[in-house]
Amino acid sequence: MIILFLNCGSSSVKYSVYDWDQKKSLCAGGVERIGIDGTRLTQNRPGFPEYEINQNCKDHKEAINLVIKTLTDKQHGVIEDVNVISAVGHRIVHGGKFAKSVVVDQSVIDELRNISDLAPLHNPAHIMGIEAARALLPNVTHVCVMDTAFHQTMEPEAYMYALPRKWYTDYAVRKYGFHGSSVLYTSRRAAVLMDRPVEELNTIVCHLGAGASLTAVKKGRCIDTSMGLTPLEGLVMGSRSGDIDPSACFYMMKKLNMSPEEMYPILNKKSGMYALTGDRFSDQRDVRKGIDEGDELCEMAAQVQAHRIKKYLGAYMAELGSLDCIVFTAGIGERDPDVRARSLAGLENFGIILDKERNEVANTNKVECLLSAPESKVKIFLIPTDEEIVGVQDIVAILEGKYDVYTKFRYIFQEKDYRNKLRDAAFVEQAKQKPELLKAAINVPEQLLKAIKQ
DSSP: OOOEEEEEEESSSEEEEEEEEEEEEEEEEEEEEETSSOOOEEEETSSOOOEEEOOOOSSHHHHHHHHHHHTOOOOOOOOOOOEEEEEEEESSSOOOOOOOEOOHHHHHHHHHHTTTSSSSSTTHHHHHHHHHHHHHHHSSEEEETTGGGGGOOOOOOOHHOOOOOOHHHHHHOSSOSSSSHHHHHHHHHHHHTTSSGGOOEEEEEEESSSSEEEEEEETTTTEEOOOOEEEEEEEEEEEESOSSOOOOHHHHHHHHHHHHHHHHHOOOOHHHHHHTTHHHHHHHHHHHHHHHTTTTHHHHHHHHHOOOOOOOOHHHHHHHSOOOOOEEEEEHHOOOOOHHHHHHHOOOGGOOBBHHHHHHHHHSSSSSSSBOOOTTEEEEEEEOOHHHHHHHHHHHHHHTTOOOOGOOOOOGGGSOOOOOHHHHHHHHHHHHHOOGGGGGOOOOOHHHHHHOOO
């Protein structure tokens, strides 16, 4: 069973192809600069050099058609023809009321269109991608995988805003949360690493990337998360403000005679770390470089960022009542030891003790790592996220008639012997170059250790 998985942005299409029968990814790639000059497709597959083609695409339909041509190309493709594709998955950032992945029909598209105002940077592009893919591949099942679905188990005290009731009843204004597939995957993997049922564990997942969120997972269910109606609420992010006093917006709109249409991109694209560093750096790597060079604004930005993370950690510990483990994931969570160390500093009295050496060497998205010290009561993990496998298994289960909401569904990555073969192969090569990584790596089979030594 071959699954094509798409993630469509306003001017891009990311894609991957997964062979469910062999339980492996065949390739991954993306098309950038759709609708503007310089459209480029890049594709990676195991054992081959990166493939690149430059061909302008005026819209998503042309871009997805280019993807299909590449996938079926005799030299660079991974499938014989489109007839072997069993289903197409579509990642949806804002799924609104949907509590699980759903088969696409016109009513689903209409609902996504109705809530486009809640995710204007994402949902319109998703809809364009769905319609384009359905036109090009009309004879296969299309499935929407909702990034918000995992958080539908929150109770009203967590998702309701203290705003006029009609805003909720008439316009669905409430907290939704995001990064759901990532939280689902990493919280389940944490349970495997602790050799305990997820239904017994209390976990806080720190999904730290350009977009960032914390989620409290109590006995396998989301009870609270830091993002809200949109991905703007919560932590300080690369270019998003996170939590602020809304009056600051009204104040500056009056002072500068700004409209809501002018304020929105400032909060989403000109705030966060970018603003704190003096309108310079939204990329954490640039912030890190600035810190190393003694840049005071970069240092302050890192402190503000860590302070907000720590604030949410404390709040979620209180909500959970007890805490078994903390998980770091996504680009920054997996790759930045300094952000992890700053975020957990001073929490030793709560039983959260970071192992300095393990944390320093753990800069990877290829292997799971233990970051906590032996005396730490709370386990601290680095778990590379894998949102694709969540979506792929949802799609397969739908096709087989076995799918249900995540609280009633068991994923293959919840099994002790689950392995990501592509990630394992990449880890072997990474560990050969950086053997110190083995000080933090866990759950590494003996055959991989032998391969590293060869």
